[in-house]
Amino acid sequence: GAVVSQHPSRVICKSGTSVKIECRSLDFQATTMFWYRQFPKQSLMLMATSNEGSKATYEQGVEKDKFLINHASLTLSTLTVTSAHPEDSSFYICSARAPDRILNYGYTFGSGTRLTVV
């Protein structure tokens, strides 16, 4: 089945630095990827929709200059948290819309990245 690889799984960075998270579709081409943020004991909140070759679509309240998304190829989307602060500490999960023989397409999730800003 469709596999999405997300790296790193865990990162600790200093306040003020930037962190890049990668999301790769391993065995399929993903024209659309999604980035979610999950706070402890809470649900997933969609941050942005990443479309290959075009600008990402951000959800209301998400700062596009803070969370830079690049989807330069059909297998890779990156999320860069710029000038990170402790309040950016969270679990970030990517998802790719993958071909599915039953659903036409399904949503496959990466394993998540735990970001801690100190």
Add this chain to the structure above:
Amino acid sequence: GEDVEQSLFLSVREGDSSVINCTYTDSSSTYLYWYKQEPGAGLQLLTYIFSNMDMKQDQRLTVLLNKKDKHLSLRIADTQTGDSAIYFCAELTGTASKLTFGTGTRLQVTL
């Protein structure tokens, strides 16, 4: 946005059945999904149901959909300790085909 509600916590004994409920608000949802999340991990798709179906069974999992009440449930038969996790329902809505997740139900399986 649309709110998808779930109860926060469910505790069952090993071998019993678990029923996790979900109430959604968008009547135009086309697909409804159930995902499982183990600690520190991403989401694993368990099952899904198309909006024109009332019920779907897949081994130990049974999904019931009541469109009139916008109510979705997931029944896990013969619940095992390995089923302990957080379960999210999600609906696929809108022209952008975005997933909206429920608040999540933590299932605890006791011996």
